[in-house]
Amino acid sequence: MLISDVLELTNQPEGAKLEFKRDDERPETFAKEIVAFANMNGGIVLVGVEDDGNISGIQRNNLQEWLMDTVIGRYVHPFLLPDYEEISVEGKRVAVVKIPQGNSKPYVLNRKDRQDIYVRYGDTCQLAGREQQTRLFDSGGLLSAEKFPVHGSSVSDLDQHRCQEYFRDILIQSPDEDLQDMMINHSFLVGDATPLACSYFAYALFAKNPELRLPQAGVRLSVYDGNDKDYNTVFDKVLDAPLLERRGSGGPHDPLEPALHERVSTLIQPYISKETLHGMSRRRVWDYPFEAIRELLINAFIHRDWTKQNYVRVIVYNNRMEITSPGSLPNGMTTEKIRSGAQLQRNPSSVRIFRDYGYVEDQGIGIRRKVIPLMQQHNEREPDFEVTEDHFKVTLWKKHSRPSASSPLMGED
Known part of the structure; x- marks a missing residue:
């Protein structure tokens, strides 16, 4: 992705396929966004960007390792492999994390002995309702709605x-x-x-x-x-x-x-x-x-x-x-x-x-x-x-x- 592409994204509001994140948030907060994007149509998380689109930059030196091993490895199930790219914008590092639409829905957030299913609506992540969960299980081949x-x-x-x-x-x-x-x-x-x-x-x-x-x-x-x-x-x-x-x-x-x-x-x-x-x-x-x-x-x-x-x-x-x-x-x-x-x-x-x-x-x-x-x-x-x-x-x-x-x-x- 080019610098101009990142700047264009930061000039847009957060939405159904775009999320801005600082890199000092809790890992389960990142994981929730990843799960929600994977359960819907995929999306992009720009790390090192404030909610208003201002670029604050990445502070972690090992952000990619932390995302893969801690955020996804510990909190996201089943395993999902996003595209990761770091770009220097105005002297500050920004990570572009592209979450694909998942092939093994539903994806869940593992935390505190619970498995929560999140979906993305507009610029927010929400717990999937009963009907939405049914569709996700059906689309993943884990539940056959025709036999309801x-x-x-x-x-x-x-x-x-x-x-x-x-x-x-x-x-x-x-x-x-x-x-x-x-x-x-x-x-x-x-x-x-x-x-x-x-x-x-x-x-x-x-x-x-x-x-x-x-x-x-x-x-x-x-x-x-x-x-x-x-x-x-x-x-x-x-x-x-x-x-x-x-x-x-x-x-x-x-x-x-x-x-x-x-x-x-x-x-x-x-x-x-x-x-x-x-x-x-x-x-x-x-x-x-x-x-x-x-x-x-x-x-x-x-x-x-x-x-x-x-x-x-x-x-x-x-x-x-x-x-x-x-x-x-x-x-x-x-x-x-x-x-x-x-x-x-x-x-x-x-x-x-x-x-x-x-x-x-x-x-x-x-x-x-x-x-x-x-x-x-x-x-x-x-x-x-x-x-x-x-x-x-x-x-x-x-x-x-x-x-x-x-x-x-x-x-x-």
């Missing part, structure tokens, strides 16, 4: 036809196996209460009306007659249906009720395709490759963060289509890794069942193998990926369309 019990639910909420079809026809249930025992063994039914409750994934996939007790299970589909939300709303509706189709005796070739992603595909068809006449026959021409849309819809459902109370969002504008899945990417996953075909499953039970139904490939690399090449071939450009703490959004652009300054690419209602 749905409050007030029971096996009677599930569509028995769909359940029997899955266990009998797909898992090949033997006549001497009890259906409810199989549901327990496969985590469809969980908890300690009587009767047992349905797990999140079982309720979303198999319940008759998933949104009844799991409001975030639906999808909100919106269509705008323009390139942003200031234009007229053509269609805006929350759809509620099981994530799986209901099949007849003919199996996959005999669908009786469509899955939720298929309902979405049917509803958006008039807004993203049109029929054209080719000779004596009619042909449907799509603005976006249909298989790419299907893949992204399925991914949005099965990889969503169930600790988030938001719907999956599908928005169609005149120049693009956005599909947003609640929750950030799972721990350690990045858009670069997704493009390269890396795999990390937040909801392995949901993925397994979708794979059993033939909705997803065994390889689990649909974005790399389907979405990106199909968009390159069909629309001559790759999709855009956006990751925030709250969502993962994929934007498909129409052929020859380009984003404009007014395009609302950040965040969703």
Whole structure:
């Protein structure tokens, strides 16, 4: 980092990714800031800088050793390795400590036989609340939110036809196996209460009306007659249906009720395709490759963060289509890794069942193998990926369309 970069940072106020520290503070105070940054999106600690941005300089001769051995080694768990650099500014030493977003969340502050989880909000560190702790454990792969019990639910909420079809026809249930025992063994039914409750994934996939007790299970589909939300709303509706189709005796070739992603595909068809006449026959021409849309819809459902109370969002504008899945990417996953075909499953039970139904490939690399090449071939450009703490959004652009300054690419209602 250059001197000019340090001076630019000191002219900014402390915030979500920036903290000023003297080097004479207690080690647990430093550790708390490090833990909070690691649990969120990372950040920079400038050591030798006052709260008002004035540079006072480092007094310790062994600051890096003290930070690594005492602050992090004794008070931060699991171990985290920050970037450390010392720069001389106006004759005074300033340490630039870059804390990465952690790959092993949640990070805790060890002190007095306690392990406290801190998060960063604005320019302050706060103890993580119950919901935030759940998200951190879920993102770290230490807790699977898809197996949480749905409050007030029971096996009677599930569509028995769909359940029997899955266990009998797909898992090949033997006549001497009890259906409810199989549901327990496969985590469809969980908890300690009587009767047992349905797990999140079982309720979303198999319940008759998933949104009844799991409001975030639906999808909100919106269509705008323009390139942003200031234009007229053509269609805006929350759809509620099981994530799986209901099949007849003919199996996959005999669908009786469509899955939720298929309902979405049917509803958006008039807004993203049109029929054209080719000779004596009619042909449907799509603005976006249909298989790419299907893949992204399925991914949005099965990889969503169930600790988030938001719907999956599908928005169609005149120049693009956005599909947003609640929750950030799972721990350690990045858009670069997704493009390269890396795999990390937040909801392995949901993925397994979708794979059993033939909705997803065994390889689990649909974005790399389907979405990106199909968009390159069909629309001559790759999709855009956006990751925030709250969502993962994929934007498909129409052929020859380009984003404009007014395009609302950040965040969703």
